[in-house]
């Protein structure tokens with residue numbers, strides 16, 4: 150028999166001043182997995198987390214841990230008995246306690262057992278040599294590592310993390326994210342991480358819960374959210390977008406790049422064809438003759454280079470299109486910096502674009 154999910158959240162609702170801030174939120178997280186609540190500021194992520202932690206209370210809905218009810222609207226296990234660890238950006242270490250004392254803070258058991266757990270965890274977050282230091286003598290990244298060790302020390306069944314890395318600079322953040330992930334997997338903790346950064350969610354999550362205006366609008370593996378977004382806003386969360394507009398006629402939509410299949414939409418529906426910049430294919434002008442497209446590429450369209458920028462891993466080229474003067478953005482791996490004013494042709498890979506009814 151498969152075990153119940155480590156964390157199971159069912160139909161949570163929370164209102165403030167008559168406004169639904171958390172609106173019928175349901176999801177589950179198996180042991181050893183990381184779920185990311187991803188969404189813009191104010192969409193209800195932290196409120197969801199606070200309800201699970203037990204520091205706020207839902208108006209409706211139930212939460213289970215390993216199949217056991219921890220709260221509904223009448224029954225409520227207090228926060229300290231939920232086996233939930235917390236790690237927030239500003240969840241500071243106790244300044245008057247050493248690193249070892251901070252990590253040992255929530256531990257019970259014999260002195261030697263506690264010491265063994267503290268030493269082991271500090272080694273695994275690469276902080277063993279700072280065991281007797283005090284927080285003020287540590288860098289931000291080091292403090293964050295100790296905070297992680299402290300949160301995991303009592304072996305919580307669930308770890309709730311609210312933007313835990315946002316105080317750190319970018320390079321350090323990636324390192325600490327990776328180390329954190331490795332440790333969480335070893336410990337088998339179920340993690341719910343709140344973030345507004347798609348990059349962080351993609352890097353950390355087994356499962357992303359995309360939240361908007363209090364609701365989960367899409368959930369799935371990072372790959373699925375990126376490659377099969379439910380709507381234009383979900384697609385826009387993960388990268389810049391190019392948009393072509395058109396109207397459906399006989400399951401097709403005609404554009405300057407040829408016909409696109411738009412099945413299932415009635416004739417006359419206005420649609421947006423959404424293309425990520427890396428899915429535009431660039432070709433040379435060849436004295437106005439342009440490329441020889443494959444069937445997948447559709448019709449090429451000509452434009453003029455407006456701007457080329459080198460971004461590190463890729464180059465971003467902006468084109469003003471001959472057909473209506475609109476701007477399309479293409480990214481190309483490595484260095485590709487055509488000169489402004491140069492004519493080039495663009496094609497769109499039919500298998501990599503998304504079609505949505507146009508927003509009202």
Ligand SMILES: Nc1ncnc2c1ncn2[C@@H]1O[C@H](COP(=O)(O)OP(=O)(O)OP(=O)(O)O)[C@@H](O)[C@H]1O
Pocket residue numbers: 165166170188189190191192193194195196197345
């Ligand atoms: N105690 C409260 N009383 C009234 N309104 C609240 C309360 N807590 C949260 N809100 C409101 O609920 C909405 C959601 O807040 P929440 O903190 O959950 O969002 P969030 O997605 O975590 O945003 P952020 O990333 O900015 O923290 C916000 O509009 C906020 O102002």
